[in-house]
Amino acid sequence: MGGGTADNFIADYWIKKTLRWCWSRETASPGCQAAWTPDAPSFGQCAVTALLVQDLLGGELIRTEVPGFGSHYCNRLDSGLPVDLTFDQFPAGTLFPAGEPVGRDRVLKSERAVQARTAERYERLKAAFEAHCRDWPWPEHVRGCVRSV
Numbered sequence: 001m002g003g004g005t006a007d008n009f010i011a012d013y014w015i016k017k018t019l020r021w022c023w024s025r026e027t028a029s030p031g032c033q034a035a036w037t038p039d040a041p042s043f044g045q046c047a048v049t050a051l052l053v054q055d056l057l058g059g060e061l062i063r064t065e066v067p068g069f070g071s072h073y074c075n076r077l078d079s080g081l082p083v084d085l086t087f088d089q090f091p092a093g094t095l096f097p098a099g100e101p102v103g104r105d106r107v108l109k110s111e112r113a114v115q116a117r118t119a120e121r122y123e124r125l126k127a128a129f130e131a132h133c134r135d136w137p138w139p140e141h142v143r144g145c146v147r148s149v
Contacts, residue, residue, distance in 0.1 A: 029047065046073040048125045049073075049125070050075050062074050062076050062101060066097070
């Protein structure tokens, strides 16, 4: 992973740009699938996206409760920088409480995660992301910022 803030910003940009092609109704949380549209592709994608970002950039998974909306997942890099590639699913001005680190097993294997088919949705997103990266190569300086693409 790149060491500087600029490297992280560049990697975040390319990851999000790629994710916009990979998110789908099937990768969204089951409670969000009926309302998911390509016009708001990050809707319901926070858990699976946070897992993929951790694969690519390392760091911690963070879970918070967003008032009026419920559970939300994002990341905190080893450098301490926050990364939330699905914040735009919320209205402008939404306040995000700090949140707490959670283990990967909790996000993938808790009772709630099993009911939400999080592991299946994550694998679907990861496969779509990897396929898109094979078809649409990233610039070499971006590849150096991530663990695997």
